[in-house]
Amino acid sequence: MSNASSAPQHRADLPNGWEMVVGLEVHVELDTKTKLFSASPNRFGDEPNTNIDTVTLGLPGALPVLNKHAVELAIRLGLALNCTVQPSTFHRKNYFYQDMPKAYQISQYDQPINVDGFMMLPGDVRIGIERAHLEEDTGKSTHIGGTSGRIHGSDYSLVDFNRAGVPLVEIVSRPDIRNSDQARQYVAELRSILLAVGASDAKMEEGSMRCDVNVSVRKPGAPFGTRCEIKNVNSIRAVGKAIDYEARRQIDVLESGGIIRQETRHWDDGEGRTHTLRTKEDADDYRYFLEPDLVLLDPDQEWIESIRASLPMLPAARRAQLALLTGANKESESVYVIVERGQDDYVSAVAQAGGDAARALVYVQQAFAEEGSSPRVAPKDIATLTQMERDAKITATQAKTILSEMVANGGGDPVAIAAAKGFEALDTSAVEAMVDAAIAQQADAWAKYCAGEEKAMGALVGAIMKASQGKADGKVVTAILQARRAK
Amino acid sequence: MTKQFATVVDIAKDIASGKTSAVDVLEQHLSRIAEREGEINAFNLVTTEQARATAQQVDADIKAGKPVGALAGVPVALKDNMCTRGIETTCSSKILEGWKPPYDATVVTRLQQAGAVMVGKTNLDEFAMGSSTENSAFGPTKNPLDTSRVPGGSSGGSAAAVAAGFAAASLGSDTGGSIRQPASLCGLVGVKPTYGLVSRQGIVAFASSLDQVGPFTHTVADAALMMEVIGGHDPLDSTSLPQPMPSLTSVLGQGVKGMRIGRLADMPDGCEPEVLARMDAAYVALQAAGATIVDISLPSLSYCLTAYYLVAPAEASSNLARYDGVRYGMRVETGDLHSMYGATRAAGFGAEVKRRIMLGTYALSAGYFDAYYGKALKVRRLIANNFAAAYEKCDVILTPTSPTVAFPLGDKTSDPLTMYLCDIFTIPTNLAGHAAMSVPFGTGAHNLPVGVQVLAPALGEQTMFRVAAELERAS
Numbered sequence: 001m002s003n004a005s006s007a008p009q010h011r012a013d014l015p016n017g018w019e020m021v022v023g024l025e026v027h028v029e030l031d032t033k034t035k036l037f038s039a040s041p042n043r044f045g046d047e048p049n050t051n052i053d054t055v056t057l058g059l060p061g062a063l064p065v066l067n068k069h070a071v072e073l074a075i076r077l078g079l080a081l082n083c084t085v086q087p088s089t090f091h092r093k094n095y096f097y098q099d100m101p102k103a104y105q106i107s108q109y110d111q112p113i114n115v116d117g118f119m120m121l122p123g124d125v126r127i128g129i130e131r132a133h134l135e136e137d138t139g140k141s142t143h144i145g146g147t148s149g150r151i152h153g154s155d156y157s158l159v160d161f162n163r164a165g166v167p168l169v170e171i172v173s174r175p176d177i178r179n180s181d182q183a184r185q186y187v188a189e190l191r192s193i194l195l196a197v198g199a200s201d202a203k204m205e206e207g208s209m210r211c212d213v214n215v216s217v218r219k220p221g222a223p224f225g226t227r228c229e230i231k232n233v234n235s236i237r238a239v240g241k242a243i244d245y246e247a248r249r250q251i252d253v254l255e256s257g258g259i260i261r262q263e264t265r266h267w268d269d270g271e272g273r274t275h276t277l278r279t280k281e282d283a284d285d286y287r288y289f290l291e292p293d294l295v296l297l298d299p300d301q302e303w304i305e306s307i308r309a310s311l312p313m314l315p316a317a318r319r320a321q322l323a324l325l326t327g328a329n330k331e332s333e334s335v336y337v338i339v340e341r342g343q344d345d346y347v348s349a350v351a352q353a354g355g356d357a358a359r360a361l362v363y364v365q366q367a368f369a370e371e372g373s374s375p376r377v378a379p380k381d382i383a384t385l386t387q388m389e390r391d392a393k394i395t396a397t398q399a400k401t402i403l404s405e406m407v408a409n410g411g412g413d414p415v416a417i418a419a420a421k422g423f424e425a426l427d428t429s430a431v432e433a434m435v436d437a438a439i440a441q442q443a444d445a446w447a448k449y450c451a452g453e454e455k456a457m458g459a460l461v462g463a464i465m466k467a468s469q470g471k472a473d474g475k476v477v478t479a480i481l482q483a484r485r486a487k
Numbered sequence: 488m489t490k491q492f493a494t495v496v497d498i499a500k501d502i503a504s505g506k507t508s509a510v511d512v513l514e515q516h517l518s519r520i521a522e523r524e525g526e527i528n529a530f531n532l533v534t535t536e537q538a539r540a541t542a543q544q545v546d547a548d549i550k551a552g553k554p555v556g557a558l559a560g561v562p563v564a565l566k567d568n569m570c571t572r573g574i575e576t577t578c579s580s581k582i583l584e585g586w587k588p589p590y591d592a593t594v595v596t597r598l599q600q601a602g603a604v605m606v607g608k609t610n611l612d613e614f615a616m617g618s619s620t621e622n623s624a625f626g627p628t629k630n631p632l633d634t635s636r637v638p639g640g641s642s643g644g645s646a647a648a649v650a651a652g653f654a655a656a657s658l659g660s661d662t663g664g665s666i667r668q669p670a671s672l673c674g675l676v677g678v679k680p681t682y683g684l685v686s687r688q689g690i691v692a693f694a695s696s697l698d699q700v701g702p703f704t705h706t707v708a709d710a711a712l713m714m715e716v717i718g719g720h721d722p723l724d725s726t727s728l729p730q731p732m733p734s735l736t737s738v739l740g741q742g743v744k745g746m747r748i749g750r751l752a753d754m755p756d757g758c759e760p761e762v763l764a765r766m767d768a769a770y771v772a773l774q775a776a777g778a779t780i781v782d783i784s785l786p787s788l789s790y791c792l793t794a795y796y797l798v799a800p801a802e803a804s805s806n807l808a809r810y811d812g813v814r815y816g817m818r819v820e821t822g823d824l825h826s827m828y829g830a831t832r833a834a835g836f837g838a839e840v841k842r843r844i845m846l847g848t849y850a851l852s853a854g855y856f857d858a859y860y861g862k863a864l865k866v867r868r869l870i871a872n873n874f875a876a877a878y879e880k881c882d883v884i885l886t887p888t889s890p891t892v893a894f895p896l897g898d899k900t901s902d903p904l905t906m907y908l909c910d911i912f913t914i915p916t917n918l919a920g921h922a923a924m925s926v927p928f929g930t931g932a933h934n935l936p937v938g939v940q941v942l943a944p945a946l947g948e949q950t951m952f953r954v955a956a957e958l959e960r961a962s
Binding site for chain 2: 054057058059060061062063064065066092094096098101102103104151157159285287288289292293294295
């Protein structure tokens with residue numbers, strides 16, 4: 001079920017009522033110890049051509065034997081994407097390339113392991129997942145000499161087969177994406193799910209997660225337009241930029257009376273544009289046929305259910321849980337960030353230790369960016385800090401200072417730190433006196449502020465904070481100033 | 488049976504008992520090689536030094552009272568499409584000339600573990616594509632029984648090596664008849680096991696869904712022993728059957744009493760009358776031994792040849808695409824990658840291999856797949872259904888192995904279609920994944936051997952060997 005009608009709000013982004021239709025094909029390398037069909041290590045960054053064997057090199061007589069762990073990770077991912085796991089087969093995709101040792105890639109074709117899933121994006125947007133199938137990666141070519149880094153015009157090419165045979169899952173979305181924000185959200189959410197289920201390290205910069213983007217444009221309600229596939233989109237940011245560029249390029253072509261040819265285009269991130277890589281006419285005929293060296297992959301239901309039972313809570317559910325605990329919106333940035341960092345359990349531990357969950361969410365988002373999923377600071381100490389701020393024993397600024405020190409030292413008692421720094425929140429009457437003094441000293445600023453120039457408030461607040469040596473609570477100061485002006 | 492040479496069973500027994508030594512046995516075989524190999528051309532490579540070292544080791548082990556394998560000291564030859572670690576494996580193709588695999592095929596390892604002594608790598612039609620061993624880049628092999636004639640193919644070198652007494656047994660591979668047909672033409676026993684019974688790991692692929700390794704021997708008992716050594720599950724071959732290897736040597740004396748023998752009611756044209764006469768004699772012999780003869784039909788038989796020449800080339804076009812000059816074997820240097828591919832493959836492959844790569848590539852191409860490859864797969868299912876129906880009425884089926892006895896060299900090289908017709912009786916077994924073997928059963932025209940083919944359903948090897956043993960007794 002596609003959700004074509006649910007996301008019209010971004011349509012205004014494109015001129016003259018055009019709508020973009022986007023589908024993504026994402027390749028991820030599975031986090032297995034060995035390759036998809038052989039016992040060579042699946043490891044990034046080793047010396048070239050060290051993780052190889054007879055199967056990897058496609059030596060005559062070598063036969064593939066399917067890696068069970070790769071199948072398990074593919075099923076984990078499929079289940080996390082709400083797919084049906086079905087009996088599946090492997091095909092040969094035949095083409096010549098120097099980093100393709102057998103001159104064919106073993107891939108799943110008409111019977112993939114995972115089909116018919118979906119992913120939810122913010123705003124209850126549902127993106128269909130057509131399939132998530134297993135296949136092997138190719139080797140890697142480096143073209144030496146020439147100017148473009150491409151094979152044409154190079155002096156010679158070096159081939160590294162370490163990556164050949166590394167297990168991949170290709171996740172193919174339905175063309176349900178309607179703007180570049182959704183595309184970025186989709187890739188980010190997929191990455192979170194991959195990390196959560198342990199299927200892949202999903203590092204776009206190392207190529208363990210790679211996106212191909214299919215883009216077409218149409219007028220709403222019209223049939224799908226001709227699509228172009230964009231390759232070399234190597235970051236989430238580039239996904240958004242490439243889609244926006246390509247949709248506008250297609251609209252320009254169509255509005256000037258041209259037609260879109262189905263083709264594969266290359267995203268040049270430096271130039272911020274796409275180039276024709278090959279047209280449909282140059283496309284290889286892959287001559288797919290059933291891989292005779294492998295048999296039907298038919299995982300038994302019991303195994304599938306045990307994999308399902310072993311799945312961790314997925315990011316969407318964790319965000320909902322964190323939102324409920326902290327009162328934040330489940331689509332807010334802080335909730336996304338904390339769950340992505342895996343720090344939601346930590347926030348929940350702070351709450352359990354009697355802390356204020358909403359404040360804890362803010363603290364952790366601000367100060368724990370480098371801390372990973374198991375911050376060193378004891379949850380009970382963060383709980384105490386939230387209580388001190390809530391009870392106005394310290395100001396928000398002081399709380400921030402104490403928090404920084406706790407994080408820098410890998411822990412600490414906030415009460416002791418506050419005492420050592422002489423932190424205490426000033427009571428309101430003392431702050432009122434300081435406000436009056438500041439108004440007297442900064443008459444110009446006060447006059448501008450009273451005339452409605454909000455920026456002028458900064459000078460006043462600055463003077464008060466200075467006079468109080470940071471002990472005045474900024475929120476209290478602001479409130480008093482606003483009250484004075486209203487008189 | 489060619490009585491002048493010792494059998495595998497006798498050699499193994501005499502060496503194990505100390506009656507003779509592995510070295511002596513080997514030297515007898517090497518001297519026959521020295522005498523006739525120049526004329527026969529059975530081998531691409533004779534591994535004299537390795538063979539002597541192995542034979543000496545076997546003798547030393549026996550002298551030291553160590554337990555030895557079932558084939559200890561038995562000289563065997565291997566078709567040159569089986570990977571042997573550090574020993575050139577060429578498939579009789581220029582494109583692989585000089586290539587030394589870094590590993591042994593599973594069947595090679597199993598032979599070694601059983602104590603067999605490898606005497607050499609035998610000639611074949613390039614990449615096992617042919618029925619006469621005339622398509623070798625290294626020259627044709629001659630039939631030792633009449634050197635003006637072919638030994639059959641594609642495993643002609645392996646057949647000739649045993650027929651000439653160069654080895655007591657050999658291994659071949661059979662994709663559409665490449666063991667059974669040369670066995671028939673050379674007067675030997677040749678077995679195409681059930682698909683998946685013998686590992687394909689390390690066998691250079693021709694058509695992966697059809698290829699199967701099996702033995703050439705002088706006797707049915709030798710074939711049974713060889714099968715027990717090489718057969719059985721291999722975790723390195725995903726299509727290897729999970730079953731343990733059934734015992735074959737123990738069933739040979741069980742006879743055929745009460746067995747139902749299928750006879751083709753609709754025999755295709757083109758068989759030599761002497762071949763058909765031997766078939767009639769075979770039925771009579773089995774009937775005399777207590778079997779009954781039932782008429783069966785395989786209505787799809789006439790489509791099998793066509794289906795085979797789509798399926799096998801299709802898989803071959805993919806299997807042989809890796810010979811691109813990038814990683815191993817021959818490379819013709821040119822200015823750039825694509826012309827290097829073309830020049831290497833143009834120079835490296837022979838005419839028949841190129842013909843089949845073209846056929847197979849075409850059959851798989853967009854727009855033609857359904858009409859050719861897709862239809863061929865349907866015929867595969869049809870013939871499997873035909874066999875299933877036939878095996879409700881009978882336990883095995885008897886046919887000629889080859890429509891003719893060994894034919895003269897050059898007789899069929901100008902017309903590929905007449906060459907392809909050699910395999911009309913053998914191909915259906917490969918398409919169905921079943922078992923079949925050829926047993927020598929007297930002689931036909933020119934006093935040359937005629938083979939009778941015993942076909943059995945998948946994993947029907949025990950029944951098949953019982954029938955083969957009975958035919959051997961009666962011949």
